[in-house]
Each structure stands twice: as structure tokens, then as C-alpha cells.
Amino acid sequence: xxxxxxxxxEIQERFQExxxxxxxxxxxxxxxxxxxxxxxxLSFLKNYGFELLLDITAVDYxxxxxxxxxxxxxLSFKDRKRIRVKAGVDEDDPKVTTVTSLWKNADWLEREVWxxxxxxxxxxxxxxxxxxxxxxxxxxxxxxYPFRKRQPRIELLYPED
Amino acid sequence: MDFKPxxxxxxxxxxxxSHPAMHGIIRILLELDGERVVKADVEIGYxxxxxxxTAENKTYLQVIPYxxxxxYVSPIINNVGYCMTVEKLLGxxxxxxxxxxxxxxSEISRITDHLTCLGPIAMEMGAMTVFLYMMRAREFLxxxxxxxxxxxxxxxxxxxxxxxxxxxxxxxxxxxxxxEDTKKCLRETHGLLSKNKIFIDRTRNIGVISKEEAISxxxxxxxxxxxxxxxxxxxxFPYLIYDLLDFxxxxxxxxxxxxxxxxxxxxxxxxxxxxxxxxKKMPKGEIMVEKKKLEPYSVVDMSFSGxxxxxxxxxxxxxxxxxxxxxxxFIYSSKFTPPPKEEVYTSIEGLIKHFMFYIxxxxxxxxxxxxxFSVEGANGELGYYxxxxxxxxxxxxxxxxxxxxxxxxxxxxxxxxxxxxIIPTFASINMIGGExxx
Numbered sequence: 381x382x383x384x385x386x387x388x389x390e391i392q393e394r395f396q397e398x399x400x401x402x403x404x405x406x407x408x409x410x411x412x413x414x415x416x417x418x419x420x421x422l423s424f425l426k427n428y429g430f431e432l433l434l435d436i437t438a439v440d441y442x443x444x445x446x447x448x449x450x451x452x453x454x455l456s457f458k459d460r461k462r463i464r465v466k467a468g469v470d471e472d473d474p475k476v477t478t479v480t481s482l483w484k485n486a487d488w489l490e491r492e493v494w495x496x497x498x499x500x501x502x503x504x505x506x507x508x509x510x511x512x513x514x515x516x517x518x519x520x521x522x523x524x525y526p527f528r529k530r531q532p533r534i535e536l537l538y539p540e541d
Numbered sequence: 542m543d544f545k546p547x548x549x550x551x552x553x554x555x556x557x558x559s560h561p562a563m564h565g566i567i568r569i570l571l572e573l574d575g576e577r578v579v580k581a582d583v584e585i586g587y588x589x590x591x592x593x594x595t596a597e598n599k600t601y602l603q604v605i606p607y608x609x610x611x612x613y614v615s616p617i618i619n620n621v622g623y624c625m626t627v628e629k630l631l632g633x634x635x636x637x638x639x640x641x642x643x644x645x646x647s648e649i650s651r652i653t654d655h656l657t658c659l660g661p662i663a664m665e666m667g668a669m670t671v672f673l674y675m676m677r678a679r680e681f682l683x684x685x686x687x688x689x690x691x692x693x694x695x696x697x698x699x700x701x702x703x704x705x706x707x708x709x710x711x712x713x714x715x716x717x718x719x720x721e722d723t724k725k726c727l728r729e730t731h732g733l734l735s736k737n738k739i740f741i742d743r744t745r746n747i748g749v750i751s752k753e754e755a756i757s758x759x760x761x762x763x764x765x766x767x768x769x770x771x772x773x774x775x776x777x778f779p780y781l782i783y784d785l786l787d788f789x790x791x792x793x794x795x796x797x798x799x800x801x802x803x804x805x806x807x808x809x810x811x812x813x814x815x816x817x818x819x820x821k822k823m824p825k826g827e828i829m830v831e832k833k834k835l836e837p838y839s840v841v842d843m844s845f846s847g848x849x850x851x852x853x854x855x856x857x858x859x860x861x862x863x864x865x866x867x868x869x870x871f872i873y874s875s876k877f878t879p880p881p882k883e884e885v886y887t888s889i890e891g892l893i894k895h896f897m898f899y900i901x902x903x904x905x906x907x908x909x910x911x912x913x914f915s916v917e918g919a920n921g922e923l924g925y926y927x928x929x930x931x932x933x934x935x936x937x938x939x940x941x942x943x944x945x946x947x948x949x950x951x952x953x954x955x956x957x958x959x960x961x962x963i964i965p966t967f968a969s970i971n972m973i974g975g976e977x978x979x
Contacts, residue, residue, distance in 0.1 A: 406629060406912045433759050434915075435941040439928055451926065453913055453941070460777045464913060485759035488949040496593075511589040511978055520594055527598050 383459060384409060387428065395421055408464055415450070415467040419477040422452065422465065426482055430454035430463060433479070436489040438469075438497040442523035447471040448499060452479075469499055478504040496521035546572045547580050554960075558587050562665060562964045565974030567948070569955075569963065576959050581952040585978055592979040596938040601627055601701060601905040602898075604935065609695040611940060612976040614657045615650035615919045617643075617686075620699035625780065626914040626925040627701045630907040639703045640781045641823040645716075646698060647916075648812040648819075649686060652723060653679050654919035655763075655805045655812075658971035662802060663734060665964045666743050671733050678726035681719045688715055701905060713820065720813055727809060734802070744798035748954045748966035751796060758950030762921025762943050763808060764970055767793035767800040774917035786818050798962075801969040904933045918943055920971055944970075944977040 388402040391411065398417025403410050413421050434453035441447060446468035454463050469476060478501040479486045490501040491510040498519035501507055509516065515534045518525055546553060556569040566587035572580040592611070596604045608623045609616040621643050628635065635643075660675035683693045688709050690696040698705050709715075734740045750760075752768040765772055773790045775783040791807035793800030897903045909931045915924035921943030928937040947970045954970075955963050 405910050408911075408913055431756055432761075434922070434924060435913075435926065435939070437926060437937075437939040439911075439937045453924070453926070457772055457777075462778075462913065483759065484754075484757045485946045485949045488945065492945075509586075511586045513586065520591065527594065 384461075390428075391421065391424070394424065409461065410464045410466060412466050415469050415476055418450070418452075418465070418467055419479060422454075422479050423482055425454055425463065425465070429456040429458045430461075431457060433483040433486055433489070434462065436479075436486060436493055438493050438499055438521075440497060440521065440523045445470070448474060448497060450476055450493070450499060474499045475502050476500070477502055480504055495519070498522065544570050544572075544582050548572075548574070550574075551579055556963065558584075564661065564968065565972055565977070567972070567974070567977075569951075571960070571963075573960065576961070578955050578958055578960065578963070581955050583948055583951055585948060587978070588974040589978045590975075592940065593938055596935050598934065600901050600933050601907070601935060603901075604938065605699070605701075606695065606697045609697055610975050611942070611979065612654070612918060612920070612923070612944075612973045613694060614973065615647075615654035616694065616696050617646045617650040617690075617698055618654075618916060618918050618923065620697065621647055621781075622914065622916040622918070622923050622925055624699045624701045625916065626912060626927050627905070627907060629912045629914050630910060630927060630929055631701075631905075633702055635703050637782070637824050641819050642704050642708060643699060644781050644783065644786075645816050645819050645823075646686070646689065646704075648815045649682055649716075649719075651812050651919045652809050653682050653686075654971070655809050656682075656723075656726075658919075658968065659730070659802060659805055662744075662798070662965055662968040663730075663740070665968055666740060668733065668737075668740070671730055674726050674729055674733075678723045681722040685712075685715050685719045688712065716816070716820065720816065723809065723813065727806065730806070735806075741799060743962075743965060744802060744969075746795065747798045747958055747962045748801075748969065749795060749797045750950065750954050754953060755796065755950070758953070759946035760921065760943075760950060761946070762918065763801060763804045764796075764921065764947055766790065767804045768796035769794050774915055774922050778915070780914075780916060782819070782822075783815075785822070786815050788815050788818075798965055798969045902933055906931065906933050915941065920944055920947065920973070920976070923976075940976075940979055942976040942979065944972050948972055948977055 384404075391402070392399050395413070395417055398413045398421060400412040400414065403412070411421070432455040434455050435451075437451050439449045439451060441449065448469040448471070450467050450469055452465040454465065455461075456463070467476070476499060478490055480490065480501075480503070487504070487506065488510060490504055491507060493499050494501060494504075494507050495509040495512055496519055508514070512520065513534065517531060544553070552573045554571045554573055556571060557563050558566045558568040568584040568587070570582045570584065571578055590610070592607055595607060599607070604623065605620060608619040611619045656675045656679045660672040663671035686696060687693050689712065690698040690705070750764075750768060752770050755765050755768050755770065761772065761774075769792050771790060771792060774780075776790060788811045791804050791811065793804050907929045909929055911926070911928040913924060913926045915922045917923070922941065923943060924941030926937070926939040926941065927935055930936040951967070951970065954966055958966070
């Protein structure tokens, strides 16, 4: 408990311009920051002891501002703690700095977020679709993408003669 | 896929997507210098089934069968993970007996998963006998699962607030038989493989990954433990009754194929230990959540419809935002578990309660909020990230699939080794397509 407050204080002091809130709903420690602070805050957390990147995902709050929220889950082996880092991303400028230089699995995770939500990770070495095919139009996990929408078959590369 | 070869004198080879030795539909692009892999790249997405999009359009109860199809060789662990995530959001603790049942069934699932992984490793090096022994042992365990759950593969056994049904009366004997067969299979496999020269030559120092690299790639589960790193969700974040049981976490040393094989073999032994202890300790009692524990929904027991406590007297806890009186009309019915069938067939209240539970707009309505919960899956940390907006459908459900991270690091594990080593390495990480691509 003390360590949590200590961490909160340290982040608040170091990253005043990015810090928004530190809450613990349902017992999950959640740090809310501005999206510009994602890279510095995550690299600080990594050095602080949160060694493993568990997950990156996004949530689409359609009709709210900012529309998207990028969610990172980190794990500290030493303290046996998890932390969630959230940052709002606007629809007009869906750009976030990549964390591929900190964790290697961020490569695929960020590709998935780009594929599903259309959030661009700036500086990513190979940002392309991972679960859907290249010719797919739109981003399927966005709330305005219809559940039962069908897309036409991909055109044949070499049509029969 | 744009793949840039590192050298000019090398050959490019496609392995997959549909390759007879592949355990899933996955494409590996290889750059070869003779028989040696110089560079590799993995392409996935051939089995994407839009699990997350579907979950957003189904009720909380309807999602349970979909979770079976994630890791389809250990479906109960997926069920437990999902149901416990929703329970964390609802703030329920299930009764002790249900916790024991969940643990026993999860561990049986873990054994079947490990057997399904270990059999093919041996088979891919030509040891067909081991594969058949393991499939036979798995079959006996599937018999146990079938007797309890009614299905072999897609079981949907766990429910939010408990489990579907109590254990059958002959469960103990069945389990004893299943476990004896598994133990026999383990003895035979140890005899056939563990000191086998050919097997050791093919697996020792093949597919090595270091501790640091494994953490950097987000590896968890047996693959991380085979590098000698101690991390197990059951020990680090104990859930259910794992903290009451005595078991060890087997570790490897070098992080190669042989260590992964050995860690999985020892984990089966530990799972058997857990099952035996849990069977001894298991109390007799209710399986589903007792109504009194379901604060504050539980204020009225519908089976005594004459004795209603006035809803105005109920004090809602602040984390129940989204479930207030005006938003949820039938708040005074117990919403997490369907009523007992006798009640449904004999009383109008029970019938109403039954329908209210199953129609899509009502049913289980967790409070607003977001939770992350994870269990130790057979391949690693299986996490669920759930966002609720207070309605009867999940606003967002994301699965942290252990395979996804394992496959992201897979090219690192095969670069520098022979083409023939790819398949055993691939088998040793036990990729499950359903979980990888969701």
C-alpha cells in the first residue's frame, strides 16, 4: 500500500505535465495520463520494476471525447503487482508513440490495436494488419463498424483467362 | 507479406499456412542457408473468428460457450478465467465447494493440455508410441470430464457464480482411474523419452531462449519457467483455493526444448498432487452462490414472495453505479444465477425470474467499470480485460492470450537452427490457433 502511494507521488512529481489521475477501481491500480506521456511514463515504469508488458489494447467510447482509450497492462515480478496505464486518444489525431523499443512483444500487440481500432503507433517498424487481411477495409472493433457487415471477396491476383 | 532477406545467396521457403506438420493454420516464412534458418517471420490471422466483436454483442452468459473455443484443449481454464472476471466486477465470492470443483476441473484440463502438447513433440521426432500413450491417457481424462460436464471438448461447465452441476456420485472412482492411467502414462513416457539418446539429441540446446528475452517478449507459463524464471499466477496472485494447497512450480535451466518438455511433464505430476489434495479437502455444500451473499441484489428471496423487503430500504454500494432502481427494473431478483427448476415450474415468480435471467436485455448486469483478471492457463497467463457500461452485454472484452506472445517470439527461437528443428520447437510451445487469433 505504501509503495503504491510512493509510486503515485513519484509519477506525479516527475511527470506533472502528463499526469491526470491514479485510481484503484476493483483493486486494479490504474494510472491515467495524457497520450504524449505514454513513452516516458512507460519507460519509467519499466525501470521501476514493471518488467513485463502483459497487454496493449484499446477501447472505443463512441460519442465521447476523446473517443479512444489506449490501455496498457504491466506486471512487476518483484512486487507482485499489476498496473494499468490508460491514455485518451482523439479520433482526429489517432497517434500514439510506439513502445516497441521497450518491449519486443509490443510489436504484435500494437499491430493488433492498429488493425482493430485504427490507432497509429508512430515509430513502429512494421505497422500493418495482423489478424485481418491486407485488403480489409475499416477497423472491425470500432463501435461504428456493424456486427454483421460483410466485405466482398478479394479480387483474384491472376484472373482465369 | 513483405519479407526482406538478409543475404543474396539464400533461399526463401514458405512453411504453411496449410502444412501437414503444423498444429494450426500459420505461415512461417524462412530464409535458409542450406538447412539452417537465417531469418524467420510468422504470419497469423488465418483462424480469426472475431471473438471480441461477438462478445460485445452477446450477453454475459452467452459469452461462456465462446470462451471454450479459445484454448480448446483446456476449455475449463478459459471458462474459469472469464467467469471469475465477471465475478470480480460483480463482487461475488463463490462457495467453497464450487471453488474446489473449479480447481479440480482446471487441473484435469491442464493435464489434458500438457498431454496434447507433449504427445506431438515426440511424434514429430518419430516416436509414435508416446503419442498414442498420451492420447489414451487423455481419453480417460476426457471420460471424467464428460461424466461431469456432459461434453468432451466444448464443455461450458463454469457459470458466473458457481458451476453448472455438482460432481456425479461415482466421480471419485472415475477420477482415480483417470489419474492412475495418467501416472502410468507418465512412467512409460519417462522410460521412453527422458533418457533417450535420440530424443535428447534432438531437443537439448535446440530452440533456446534466454530469460531476459523471454520476459521482453512477454512469455509466461511453462515456456518462461523453462528458462528458470519463477512466475506462476497461481503462486503470485493466488485465486480460488490455490493458496491452501501444497504444490511446487517446476523450473527449467536452459530454456530449450528438452526443458520445456521436462517442465510440462513435472507440471502434470504437480497437477495430480493438487487434484488429490483438493479431493481430500473438498467440503460438501452448495455449488451455486448462496443468495444471502449477493449483496445488494439478494435482499429478496423470490421463493418467499410474501416476505419482500421494501426496495427503498436497500442501500447501494457506490461501485454499483449503473444498476440503480430506475435503471434495472427487477433489481430484487437474484440476477447472477438462474432459479432452481422446481421454482420455475411451480411458481410464477420463479418463471418470471427465469425469463428475466435469460432474455438478452436483462440478465446479469454488472456495475460500470473495468477489471483485469488472469488465471494460470496451460500456456501461461490467461487474462481477461472486461469493460462494462452497466448493460447486460460486455462493452469490451479483451483476451490476453499467452500464445500470442509466444508466437511473437517464435522467430527468435528458430533462427540459427535447422529446418527439421522448427517443428519440434513449434510443438513445444503448444500454439493453439483458437486462442492465438481469437
